[in-house]
Amino acid sequence: MSERAPRVVIVGAGFGGLAAAKRLVGKRVDVTLVDRRNHHLFQPLLYQVATAALSPADIAAPIRSILSSAPNVRVLLDEVVGIESSSNQVILDRTGPLAFDWLILSTGACHSYFGQDHWASHAPGLKSIEDAVDIRRRVLLALELAETETDATRRRRLLTFVVIGGGPTGVEMAGAIAELARRSASNDFRSITPRCSRVVLVEAGSRVLPAFPPPLSLKAEQALSELGVEVLVNSPVSNVAGDHVASGRVQIPAHTVVWAAGVQASPAAQWLKAEHDRQGRIFVERDLRVPDHDRIFAIGDTANVPSMDGQALPAIAPVAKQQGRWVADQILGRCAMPFAYRSFGNLATIGRSKAVIEWGNYQQSGFIAWLIWSLAHIWFLVGFRSRLAVGISWLWNYFTYQRSARLITDEAVSSSRILGREAGA
Structure with missing residues (x-):
């Protein structure tokens, strides 16, 4: 009888998680x-769904x-509620215990409001398609309501958009x-001009x-200033x-607020009673194993992994992908060396035709940086049918200034939430 394959x-x-799965195919x-x-x-293009430049299907694909084409990979739609490390079992919400020989935790992160969770209803974060569609609805509905709003104070609030957090997502x-x-x-609107709206980055x-x-x-x-964004630092x-x-x-009257200021890791550290940092990320060994758990790894936003300078590696896609493959x-049994992250630099775009790029000692900004940013993001849409769709959408947006995904859903609920009163009142 042949020996059972490791689970x-x-x-x-x-x-x-996906990088690890592909490596094991x-x-x-x-x-x-x-x-x-x-x-x-x-996720790097999620903000474009939130601002109607792309549709959700352009940046997502069924697992x-x-x-x-991977016969040795099974996909389960379920949620983990705990881990029994003594018996090597993951506890799933619907299907119960799931035995493992090796466990990889790549559970991601959610929004952190630094103890002020009641802010979430007023300032949604951006981590999922649901978040992006909700923000898109709020932004577009604010514009629609401002078109016919006769009260000057309400109209100013409707046309004021505040983004909290000056990292890449916020920018x-x-x-x-x-x-x-x-x-x-x-x-497209008749009473909204470029000078009517106000965008503030805090x-x-x-x-x-x-x-x-x-x-x-x-x-x-x-x-950002050239685009008309007010930047408030400190x-x-x-x-x-x-x-x-x-x-x-300082008070900024606004009905549309987006949270991009902080994240919190999943409860994985609580499941394992493992030591973690303030964001909930598990302190792992140099080989990405969870201490005292030789067959459990934590990667991506779930893990606190020190870089060469002692600082934790950033919670970005290249880090997670390299960790998954490693x-x-x-x-x-192919690798016995400690994990070492190979940085390919940092990229961020600031609206139309402008971006900033850092690759080691190489720094670039402006149109060339934006072209590199665009090509890099299209290239990394590996496995998606939407490479061509995203490229065409960006070209269309660039030459026409039109957003092809300006759809509002659940209008009555959204208008009530934005205005704090019944829609049409």
Whole structure:
């Protein structure tokens, strides 16, 4: 009788989990990939769904389709509620215990409001397609309601958009909203002009894009200003309400607020009673194993992995993908060295034709950087039918200033939520 193939359970089909699964395709292991959603999402372009530049299907693909040609990989739509490490079992919400010989935790992260969770209803974050569609609905509905609003105070609030957090997501989101509200929408509306709308980016630190070199941060801030975005640095948020954002003594009347200021890891550390950092990321060994759990790995946003300078590696897709492939090689016995991340630089776009790029000592900004950013993101849409669709959409948006995905759903509920009163009142 032949020996049973090792059972590998991967929790989470994000960049890290999917990279690990692909690495194990066709190998002598039985892989089970568990995710509570049926699709893999290309999160770096999620903000473009939120600002109507792309449709959800352009940046997402069914997990089963991606792995359809992998006979040794099984996909389960379920949610993990606990781990019994003593018996090597993952506890699933619907299907119960799932045994493993090796476990890879790539469970991602959610929004963190730094103890102010009641802000979430007023300032949604951007981590899922549902989040993006909700933000898109709020932005587009605010424009529609402002078109016919006769009260000047309400109209100003409807046309004020606040993005909290000056990292790449916040910068990209603020620039995209500014382009939508000040150029694309003003072409189609009769009473909204580019000067009507106000976009404010609020950052608690001393500069936007703090992970980039200071000169590129300055370039990004200048590009945002050219788009009409007001950048407020050294401005930690003290309150978020239904009709305003407060930073110290400054209040910004606004009905549309987007949260891009912080994330919190999944409960994986609690499942294992493992030591973790303030964001909930598990402190792992140099080989990405969870301490005291030789057959359990944590990767991506789930793990706190120190870089060469001692700082934790950033929660970005390239880190998770490299970790996923590396852990798969560990399981296959191909790699005995500690994990070492190979950085390919940082990229961020600031609206139309402008971006900043850092590749080691190479720094670039402006149109060339934007071209590189665009080509890189299309290239990394590997496995998606939407490479061509995204490229065509971007070309169309670039030459026409039109957003092809300006759809509002659930209008009555959204208008009530935005205005704090019954729709049409």
